[in-house]
Amino acid sequence: MKKNIIRLTFLVILTVASSCKKSLLDQSNPNTFTTNDFWITENDAQKGVNAIYHMFYQNGGFNRWIYFRLDLTSDEGFSKSPWIELGDWTRFQYVNYNFWEGNVNSFRDVYKAIFRCNQVLENVPKITFADEAKKNELLAQAKFLRAFYYYYAAILWENVPLVTTVQTPTDLPPQGTVDQVWAIVDGDLNDAINGLPEQYPDAEKGRATKGAAYALLAKALMQQHKWAETKTALDWLVTGAGRQYYDLVNFVDNFRADNENNKESVFEIQFSDANKTAEGDGPSSNMGSNRPQFFAPRSIGWSDGQARYWLVDEFKKEKTVSGGIDPRLRYSLFYPALEADFGDKIYGRSWEWGADEAWFKKYSRDYYRTNEDYFSQVNNRVIRYADVLLMYAECLNELGQTADAYQYVNRVRERSNMAPLATAYPAIGNNKDAFRNRLKEERVLELCGESVRWADLKRWGDLDTQAGVNAVAQRDPDFNNFVVGKSIRLPLPQTEVLNNPNLHQNPNY
């Protein structure tokens, strides 16, 4: 009996024990692919590229905070936010370099996007494609987008870590000088130009084109004052094979959800309100822009950023050929006399803000709503053809071909019913400096509130001398806090400097 019981015991234990096979421990994630299961098909490559475009919808970039860095830090905008620290970061008062909204979020998202680019650039070459051109096109898009993010890194922080491979948790990348960063941008864009198509079918509009790559390359080269190379890059768009794709359209069609991806669009971020949820990497995350919610006037949006009033005066300096107010003002700014000048209310309201206040109107949705939210579907025309023409004019002027440059400025002015430049400002003639000074104003009138001004000021060297800064401070007193040699670039996030021994904080911080 006892013997049997003992036998039974063993049986029971062994049966139960043997049912616990070690294979039970081999659990794979039932929710999604592992990285080993991915990067195998053409479709994987396509999805990998799409995921880079998704970074436009995240807070650190064109969904939200980059407008604070580009529009508000420049002399076009400023902040009266009750959130003092948020405002401080638009007026060169950088105290806590780890301030998420002002610095770390944008820095992180730049590298998050670069991580996505690097994944494509490392993995897609190993995938077999039926059509090799398709593969090259995808790789070229990834190169364009990596250059895009390094362009903004160079504009904002300048001396950033150089990351061109997929990182492991322990990597400590070296710090680049701004020239080394530009070298990545130039190299990637030259590669991209070769692989990108000139146009996409309607269903794929919004992807980087050859023209977009030429234009972005030109922007990068101009910042480095490489004028001859800039001209070469822009030739394709303005005088070369690409000119057939581009034109100027109705000014207002650049800032609304109607008539998106029109002929003026060179590179355009596609925003959509399909997912009215939070931004991020979750299911159905927001693909809209937060900009109007943050820039809309008080009691409509957060009103964390607004336009400097000198912009209104700037528009009113010169009349149209028919003696009217520059029509671009109507679609650029909300200002006290908007209703009187053009009969437009502001989000259905008459002016109820300060007599010396103005707000950015571009990309706002007041043309059909009385409020804003986080899900604006209005595309951001990051590079439009008017900008390209003005860049070309600037480039020709710098190369001493001032007379040649007039026609391109005139084309932009003409659209808004403004007289030819030589007629309106005969004193300029072929004086390079006078032409450049006029171009600075032309760019403001055409492009204010479109996030190009900070790069313009840097390129023109207006912030390199105290005298230059003083002049800018006449328009925007925030520049009284500007320290020459320091404030021209943001401080790197302090945790990044402390945790990466290869990284040094930017000068004078």
Place this chain on the structure above:
Amino acid sequence: MKKNLRHAGGGSRSKQSPCPWGVFSRVNVRFLIYSLAFLLISLQASAQNISISGIVTGDDGLSVPGVNVTVKGTTTGITTDANGKYVLSAPGDATLVFSFIGYTNQEVQVNNRTTINIKMSSNTTTLNEVVVVGYGTQQKKDLTGAVSVVKTKDIQKRQATTIAEAMQGLASGIKVRGGGQPGSEAQIQVRGLKNFSNTNPLYVIDGMITTANRDFNPNDVESIQILKDASAAAIYGSRAANGVVIITTKKGRQGPMKVEFSGKSSFQTIPRYDLAETDEFARLNFMAYDNANVQHQDLDLNNNTDWQDVTYRTGNIQDYNMNFSGGSESGNYFVSAGYFGNKGTVISTDFDRLSLRVNTQGRKGIFTIGENLAISRAKTNEMSGNPIIDVIRLLPTIPVYDPANPGGYGYGNEAKARTFATNPVAIADLEDRINENTRIRGNLFAELQFLPWLKYRLNLGLDNSNDHYKYFRKEGNWTLNQAYDPAIANENRAESINGLVENTLTFNKTFGKHVINAVAGQSYQRINYAQIWGTKRNILFNPSIGQYYDVLDQGNEPQTGGFRWREDLISYFGRVEYSFNDKYLFNAVFRSDGSSKFGPNYKFGHFPSFSGAWRISKEDFFKVDWINDLKLRASYGTLGSNNINQYEYLAFINTFSTAAFGTGQTTQTGATQVQLANPDLRWETLQQQNYGFDATILDNKLTISAEYFISKTKDVLIAYPLLLSTGNDGGNPRVNGVSLNNRGFEISANYRNDSNPLKYGVGFNLTTLNNKVTDLGYNKNKTYVGNTVTEEGQPIGMWYVLQTDGLFQSQSDVDNYKNAEGKTIQPNAKPGDIRFKDNNGDGQITNDDKVVVGSPWADYEIGLNFNASYKGFEFSMDWFGSFGAKVFNGPRSVIERFDDNSNYPAGIQPWTPENPNTTTPRAYYGSTLNSRGDTDRWLENGSFARMKYIGLTYNLPTEWTKKIGFERAQITISGQNLITITKYTGLDPEFSNGSIFEKGYDFGAFPNLKTYSVGLNFGF
């Protein structure tokens, strides 16, 4: 017979030949060898069983019901009935052990007698307590490891939602923080911070590995033991690194049905700040604007809102429990039902719990079967926003209601009150978060007592929770310039099923002076979790009745999702306890765990431990009259932790990155890796040495236990802050990165004097802890998080900030504040501004001037418990104190900053030329330069002593209670957290912060509440 058995063993093995042995681990084989060894050494013939009966009486000659009568070396036994009688069968040469809490154990040789009457003498020590140590029990006197026993009575007298919250100060080495909020779960730390993932210990309830969360009713608890050192906890090897809390629920005892009722009713108040009212606020606010040369805001001076008044209320708790228990020789039952209701101290927060428990057990011959089953339903109406911070940010000039705003509530206004603070009354109304779950938790077990010394047990455990979360947002705003949102409904439903199968074989045998207890077993646990969710917007509203139809059928723009995960754990374990003559005690434990959470090469972890004790007082040479018992202990062992998420060793593809393209802006899907992963994740291991002694002295009146431990955690699983340049998001991936050392000393002493009508006891426990990072991983030697730095050789999360050095009193102070080279350090400062120390002497204040200024860790923590009884009265009081920590007062940094609008502390004196004798710098609106948070300005001494509990109980005289048919009845009045002695100026120095690196940062944590209770207990 020996031969036969060996043959039987071999036979069993060969029968298993179809089983693929290749997949078995070596551990499995080792387990077999264990089992075999136990069987081989235990071959002894046993005598014929005889029936034995008798009556147990106490010192006073009255019968004692409930005495455990067991056959020594077995688990056979019963308890005496209401008349102190027992009947059991045992071999004629057996030894019976009579044990009962509060009495000295007695062992009696049966010598073939059939009637054995016993007189037990009461004792005042707790040495004879039976302690549950995991897969078995030990007597407290035989312990070789560090085990704390928390008196259930002490837990149940307190009014707490969870067990953890009730344990503060009741045992050494245990640190508890949190609670207070309805349905909130306290954090508990056993012997310090040993890892970076989760500090909560492993909970084992009736053998089921689970958590004692808010849906577990503390009133069902029979006993709680905390296994603190490696040797004690090693039987739970993996997951035991944070200690193990073993909870046993109540069982029925032999005898007629007993009914017990307990009811407690409490009210609670939340501590408050003393804040400025409108007059004072306006004066200070105008001062800050004037100093900054900014035009005043148009404050609405007619309002004087006390935001704390409108947000806080007196909370209450109703806690009712009734249980029925009883049993016979062949079985017992325990049935309880409980209701716990907590109306929160913040408006629109509450928690309800209904619980039902049935524990039964039946016996026939060598077979025992039983179950412990609890069903609970819990519902929390959660807090929205953080009112603790909002009430101090809101200006008194803002009205609670403002019909001009969407939704009708007052909040910040650009012209009149520039603040983004949230109106807590508005958010309480407009946002609703309900979290509810139904949980079935319990186990079913069967035991076969093959031989008096050999028992097989099968334990099947289940913890099944069905969770439902519901979020509803009405249209309307609660803060300035808020984005428009329509009415939104979101719901998720989830289910978790945690199943456990365990087989154990227990061996207990005495050979003369040798006693061997051994257990060997195998365990398999699987947890499945799945969730689905859905959201819709523009939820249908019925204006005629002012009501939303908050179901997902209504509304539009649907979003849905769902996910699941599974985790498996396979374990083999064994323990051998050996004692010789009650003098020398040895204990060896081995556990091997395989977890699905780790990669193919790292699934198994092996955790051995050894301990020994020497009862020196039993030695002949030991002749110290005043020491009744003295035992020296030492242990060494290894524990593990797999406290990471499922599949974390795998890098995976996020498939949610959609992008819009084309003229129709069609959504295309994207996929990419978002979060980096470390494929080589493996078990975190903790090696711990423990040295201690237990002494009973002064005629058994004083017991002292002391422990010194050194623990080293290697390969700590840490979510290390990665460089931003990696592009990683979605949380920092864990890595086996860090090594930590913890050293600590714990002592607890209890004095009891029951010899007079006035009986009293005093308990004292002290814990010191010193943690040090010995290796930071990733080849780094420093990590910075917020205002803290963690460096090799130093404790985790030391305060690393700029040092303030008083205020500039005059312009010449400013001008003369120069470095060695004569450079003016703060040239832009004005009188009344903070002077910072230029620690690197470079003539400017930058991040490089930051230094380590203190530790967020307490030097020592003390618990003090006092109780006394006189006739029918019982009095008890518990104190808890923590000393030496430096903490950051986050809320104070909000109300004293002045650069941003918030309310201010009443009576604050910012520097003015007329009032220069102050430590508060001049008020200055609109610049963070004078109010930066990365300085030592808001670091405070976090020491405190707190009376956690005070209570007075009156036991109604039995002659009265008998008249109304009750056996006993008592009334208790008590209070919790009534007195706190501290210099900390925040709401509560006993706060908790979930961030490992910023443990000492009070970000506005929900404070402990003052609770006043009345309780009624009776039984019949």
